[in-house]
Amino acid sequence: MNSTSASAKAPPTPETSVGDSWEELVTVALLGTERRTPPGWAPGREAPMTLLDAAAAGTLRRRAGLRPAGAAARPEPTARDPRPALPPAASRRLAMLLTDRPGTGGGGRRGAAPDLMELLPQWLTLANERGFAAPPKALPALLDAARGRTDLRPAALAFAGPRALWLARLNPDWRFALRSTPGRGAALPGPGETERVQQLWQEGLFAERVALLGALRTQEPAAARELLATTWATERAEDRLMFLDSLRTRLCAADEPFLERALADRSRNVRATAAELLSALPGSALAARMADRAGSCVAVDRTQKTPTIVVEAPHECDTSMERDGVVPKAPAGRGERSWWLGQLVEAAPLATWERRLGGRTPGEIVSLPVTDDWRGELHAAWCRAAVRQRDSGWSRALLGAPSAPEAGGPGAVSLAERSKLLATLDSAERAGWVAGFIATHGLSEAFQLLGVCAVPWAAPLGRAVVDALNIARDAGSYPWSFSGVMGLAERCLDPAEAVRLEGLTAIPDEPENASPGAGGYWAEAFQRLVTTLRLRAAMSAELTPP
Numbered sequence: 316m317n318s319t320s321a322s323a324k325a326p327p328t329p330e331t332s333v334g335d336s337w338e339e340l341v342t343v344a345l346l347g348t349e350r351r352t353p354p355g356w357a358p359g360r361e362a363p364m365t366l367l368d369a370a371a372a373g374t375l376r377r378r379a380g381l382r383p384a385g386a387a388a389r390p391e392p393t394a395r396d397p398r399p400a401l402p403p404a405a406s407r408r409l410a411m412l413l414t415d416r417p418g419t420g421g422g423g424r425r426g427a428a429p430d431l432m433e434l435l436p437q438w439l440t441l442a443n444e445r446g447f448a449a450p451p452k453a454l455p456a457l458l459d460a461a462r463g464r465t466d467l468r469p470a471a472l473a474f475a476g477p478r479a480l481w482l483a484r485l486n487p488d489w490r491f492a493l494r495s496t497p498g499r500g501a502a503l504p505g506p507g508e509t510e511r512v513q514q515l516w517q518e519g520l521f522a523e524r525v526a527l528l529g530a531l532r533t534q535e536p537a538a539a540r541e542l543l544a545t546t547w548a549t550e551r552a553e554d555r556l557m558f559l560d561s562l563r564t565r566l567c568a569a570d571e572p573f574l575e576r577a578l579a580d581r582s583r584n585v586r587a588t589a590a591e592l593l594s595a596l597p598g599s600a601l602a603a604r605m606a607d608r609a610g611s612c613v614a615v616d617r618t619q620k621t622p623t624i625v626v627e628a629p630h631e632c633d634t635s636m637e638r639d640g641v642v643p644k645a646p647a648g649r650g651e652r653s654w655w656l657g658q659l660v661e662a663a664p665l666a667t668w669e670r671r672l673g674g675r676t677p678g679e680i681v682s683l684p685v686t687d688d689w690r691g692e693l694h695a696a697w698c699r700a701a702v703r704q705r706d707s708g709w710s711r712a713l714l715g716a717p718s719a720p721e722a723g724g725p726g727a728v729s730l731a732e733r734s735k736l737l738a739t740l741d742s743a744e745r746a747g748w749v750a751g752f753i754a755t756h757g758l759s760e761a762f763q764l765l766g767v768c769a770v771p772w773a774a775p776l777g778r779a780v781v782d783a784l785n786i787a788r789d790a791g792s793y794p795w796s797f798s799g800v801m802g803l804a805e806r807c808l809d810p811a812e813a814v815r816l817e818g819l820t821a822i823p824d825e826p827e828n829a830s831p832g833a834g835g836y837w838a839e840a841f842q843r844l845v846t847t848l849r850l851r852a853a854m855s856a857e858l859t860p861p
Contacts, residue, residue, distance in 0.1 A: 337373050340366065393481035398448035405442070405857040406450050412438055413456040427839050429805065429847035435460065437770075437806060437851065439470035441858045449475045454482060458489045468495050494522065503527055506535040516542055521554060528561045536565045540573055552582035559588050566592060571599050578638055590640020594662035595703055601639050602664050608636070609663040610671045612656055613693065615683070622673070624680075626689035628652035629659070653692050660696035665706050668697075677712035695732070702735045707744075710736040717751030730763045742769035750779035758783045762799050771809040780804055781812060785819060788837040793830050805844055810852035813845050820845055 336354060343351045348362035356365045401409070412435045449457060454475055461471035472479055472492055483492035503526060504511035515527050531539035543558050550558065559577060562570055577589035593601035616625045632643040632655050640662065645654035672680050685693055694713065701709040714736050737745045749764045768776060780800065787797055794801065819841040825834045
């Protein structure tokens with residue numbers, strides 16, 4: 316575009332729409348003055364300066380010509396939070412946790428200062444357990460923190476209370492609080508409020524209906540199931556799947572007829588979920604059918620000198636097996652027969668095997684040899700069954716002794732499976748098993764197992780972790796390969812262990828074969844651990860009511 320054509324563009328006259336001239340300025344700014352000449356440009360002037368001058372004048376014109384709008388209605392006051400106020404010391408601590416973030420800067424070394432943001436979830440859990448209300452002035456920072464960390468949201472919103480929902484309606488950045496709260500902050504109707512229940516179920520948004528069904532299932536399982544049955548045939552397949560999943564809560568034998576009908580659903584995923592739920596009911600007809608199928612594939616050969624389990628995997632997957640949830644197509648790299656066998660064994664009640672395999676206990680069954688390399692497949696399926704049926708006896712047998720020479724145990728084939736089996740045990744037994752495992756195998760394979768242990772760690776487990784860290788330090792290696800375990804220890808060790816750890820904060824004498832400077836790095840890591848444990852003890856004391 317030449318200067319002649321540009322000069323032909325006159326500045327806006329009183330008849331020219333201010334909105335049109337402003338849109339022209341925006342267009343020029345987006346395209347650039349090299350591609351589009353700004354309005355009012357004259358030869359000898361720099362086009363960018365002309366654009367900025369015109370934008371300044373246009374801004375003033377728009378503001379001067381703005382007509383005052385009518386006053387908006389004042390928002391309704393927030394609901395009162397009946398919980399007691401946070402103690403002053405705890406309130407100051409919360410402000411520190413929300414604003415100070417040591418350890419999040421660049422660089423590989425964290426130093427000896429604790430990572431406060433990693434302590435915020437634990438602080439929120441303590442505050443919620445003790446029933447305190449959030450200080451109003453802390454709510455914006457708390458909501459900002461929850462916005463950036465989804466793992467904080469449940470505890471943060473529970474602590475923030477009704478004021479958080481009130482604020483979320485006024486700030487789009489905090490709308491996640493409404494989406495994360497059943498009924499978008501409105502109280503859900505109870506089982507006795509039949510009309511409100513029906514209205515919300517028929518007219519509510521999908522998230523509201525899921526929340527309603529979940530709440531009813533917790534209080535009145537039968538009422539929730541009957542409500543779902545009223546619209547089941549007209550629901551979309553993806554919605555049926557989500558609604559069906561809510562029946563996991565308080566699953567019982569009375570759910571079996573509904574789940575049996577769901578086995579004939581049009582959606583494969585719905586059928587698979589219904590079959591999974593039925594297999595978790597040992598007395599269900601599906602469990603009995605699966606037990607018969609699996610029992611025909613697995614038996615004990617008593618003709619050999621040592622009783623041995625023999626396996627004859629299914630040769631086909633018929634329509635009745637598909638209806639009961641067996642997926643016919645095997646994943647890539649997996650044999651069809653072993654794939655079908657695993658599904659049958661996983662869905663069969665574990666009590667089946669004690670009856671079918673000569674009245675043996677789970678430990679005795681797991682210790683039997685298995686022919687033709689079927690041992691791994693069979694034991695892996697029993698692992699999945701023990702987790703699904705929450706059978707601690709079978710979990711113990713499959714885990715084996717923590718001091719066993721092979722870290723994999725007799726039945727578990729991965730750390731993930733061992734973690735799932737441990738989750739079926741009570742917290743004390745779980746901690747004792749992991750402590751024994753660490754004492755034998757060290758920390759290199761223990762990180763995932765530690766993640767399923769209750770917090771704070773029981774004394775035997777805490778001692779095992781500290782002893783293993785001390786052994787690693789004495790070996791002269793750098794502590795960085797144990798940073799994950801050290802981070803867990805900061806959050807999970809009992810704060811009372813700080814006294815015992817004090818002796819490890821000094822820089823030790825380094826052996827000849829030690830990595831250069833490793834002792835100093837270990838001392839720094841233990842200093843951070845001790846400081847964090849003492850901070851956690853102070854947090855707990857500040858949240859203790861007088």
